[in-house]
Structure formats: C-alpha cells, structure tokens
Amino acid sequence: MANGEGLKGRVTRQSEETIGKLAQELLENPVVSGALSRAFETRERAMRAQEVAMGALNLPSASDLERLTRRVRSVSQRLEGIEDGLDRLDDRLQRPTSPSAGSLEERLTGIERALERLEAGQAAAAAQPAAAVKPVAVAKPARRRAASKPASKTAKPASKTAAKPQARKPSA
16 A cells, blocks of 8 residues: 555656646747736726626626625624624623622612711701801801902902991991
8 A cells, every 4th residue: 555655646746747847838838828918818808898887787896796795794793893892781781890789779779878878967067066157157258259359359349348337437
C-alpha cells in the first residue's frame, strides 16, 4: 500500500506540474492572452448593457440586489443588538438590585414611610421653636434686603424711613 500511495502521489504531482506548465504557456501566448482580454472586456460591456436595460425597465440588477441584501443584513444585525439590549434591560428590571432588597413595591413603600417620618420631624421642629425664632426672623429679612441691594439704593430708603418717623414724633 505504501507503493500505491507513493505512485498515486507521484502521478498527482506530475499532473499538477504539467497542467501548471500548460497554463503558463497559454497565458504567455499573445493570441490566447489577447482572446482572454477581449472576452473579459466583452463580458464587462454585456454586464453594463444589462444593467442599463434593467434600469430602463425599472428592474433591479444583480449588484442592486447584492447591495440591498448587505443593507438588510446590516439592519438585521443592528436590530438583534437592540433586542439583546432590551432583553438585558428587562432582566435588570425584573431582578432586585441587591440580595437584601425586596420587590419594587416594597422599596417604594419603604421610601414613602421614610418621607412621612421626615415630614413629621420637620413639622415638629417647625412647631417647637416658632416662638423663639420670630424676633430673629424679623431681623433677618431686613439684613437680607440690605445685602442684596446695591449700597447707593439701600442708603436712600434707610434715610427716608428714618426721617419719616422723626418727623412724626415731633408732631405727635
């Protein structure tokens, strides 16, 4: 069998070499190479004429169909990517963010309770120091107005308000 494999290999190798030499000689022959070039040019012209005729009949050519096929594949791949992203998002929304966290409803209920406690604490804090804060609250808005206005405008209203009570005191 080793001789059979060797004989078969030698015959194959010699055949390939002979065919290669024959093809090389044919390509080097000017008549054959000229005929091949003319045949390819004719094929190209026939393809262009076919595309023009198909375009005149408003029919897609093979290249149009290939372009369309590539475009559909591209859109399909993009759509698959979007579907994968939506699946991942859906999975994230279905599972809790941490192992100790419950469902979304439980989390919202907990947030609502925390807000109620904060509001109750804020209302209690506002009710307790209300009497002590009133004198300070009256003084603070006057300071804020004076600080927020330019110096030239704050001086005029202060002198007008100061002048009016003085004028009223002697007349009273």
